[in-house]
Amino acid sequence: MELLRSNLSRVRIPEPTNRIYKQECCISFDSPKSEGGLFIDMNTFLAFSKDCVVWNYEKTRNPVYLHIKQTRKSIPEDRPLKKPTRLAIGLDGGFDNNEPEYEETLSIVILPDFVSLPFPSVELPEKVRLAVDAILLADGAERKEQLASWIAxxxxxxxxxxxxxxxxxxxxxxxxxxxxxxxxxxxxxxxxxxxxxxxxxxxxxxxxxxxxxxxxxxxxxxxxxxxxxxxxxxxxxxx
Ligand SMILES: [Zn+2]
Ligand SMILES: [Zn+2]
Structure with a gap:
């Protein structure tokens, strides 16, 4: 926690106009469902896989990341699959209904040693909690681009x-x-x-x-x- 406090100046609370990437690594195609999960740079709001986040740290020295890891829940085999009824992503009737459900684990990770602090936690500094809430609430920039191309x-x-x-x-x-x-x-x-x-x-x-x-x-x-x-x-x- 001390380590996080000493790096607080590198954490930003996103403004509504900031583009927040949280669904796909900026460099590879990794997602929160990939093995190492996804790391969101809490200064630039760019997303990186576990390999690429090291590169980002070396380049920017940004130390604080929101780590999002999604793991597949076990689904009962007899659960009927819903067919998509509309060509839409993440909307009612769209393809998301068909996806298996995932469990999401969040943590704050500090590089270079990948020191991990659980989220949510009342012990985290308020600035970090506010920043994470804003990141989670925002529509991912990737998603907006995707949706725009389908709906435009x-x-x-x-x-x-x-x-x-x-x-x-x-x-x-x-x-x-x-x-x-x-x-x-x-x-x-x-x-x-x-x-x-x-x-x-x-x-x-x-x-x-x-x-x-x-x-x-x-x-x-x-x-x-x-x-x-x-x-x-x-x-x-x-x-
Ligand atoms: Zn990557
Ligand atoms: Zn003609």
């Missing part, structure tokens, strides 16, 4: 994406120099995700825009997912 685009598109089958037809999508497969349009182009074909977008009421080739292709093939080239939005309705 239309739910309609996700529903198609679940069943998306891609055809191995040898079509190679060039990095640039795109052109509609049916006409000479080189802008307002849409890439069909099923067959990799590129077509122009809708014709506007005033005659500008494309020649409707993406829409026609969809009507012919029923391949539903197209993304506008040069953007990251996926929007079937606007094609």
């Amino acid at each position: 685009d239309k739910k309609q598109v996700s529903a198609f994406a679940t069943n998306l089958q891609q055809i191995d037809n040898g079509v190679v999508i060039p990095r640039s120099g795109w052109k509609c497969c049916k006409c000479d349009k080189t802008d307002n182009l849409w890439l069909n995700l099923t067959d990799g074909m590129i077509f122009c977008g809708r014709k506007n009421w005033d005659g500008t825009g494309g020649n409707n080739h993406a829409v026609e292709h969809y009507k012919e093939t029923n391949y539903p997912l197209a993304v506008k080239l040069g953007t990251i939005t996926a929007d079937l309705g606007a094609a």
Whole structure:
């Protein structure tokens, strides 16, 4: 405990705007479920596996870490598995319902000797308790990124994406120099995700825009997912 007190100046209480990493090692793919658990740097709020935390300590000299270790609970064999009903992570009906349950152990670990203090404990300095509470309450930055990528685009598109089958037809999508497969349009182009074909977008009421080739292709093939080239939005309705 004295060791922790002498290092208190290196502990920060995260602000709401801080990005907190707590689900995956910044360097490897280790998670709290990995053998050594995950170590959250209580100064930078970056996460490290047991191997990588040594490297982080050598680089930053940050000594105080929140250690999160999740171990699998034994599950009764006859427990029915719930199927995910929606394409969602960590929401009701999402894939998390399917995961085995884990037991979480928390401790404060001080490097370089991996001195471990149990959490929660009334003996811990208040600053450390506040910092840990804030870390635990925060949505992991990794999770936010994940959720954003699933939810940002239309739910309609996700529903198609679940069943998306891609055809191995040898079509190679060039990095640039795109052109509609049916006409000479080189802008307002849409890439069909099923067959990799590129077509122009809708014709506007005033005659500008494309020649409707993406829409026609969809009507012919029923391949539903197209993304506008040069953007990251996926929007079937606007094609
Ligand atoms: Zn790692
Ligand atoms: Zn065209």
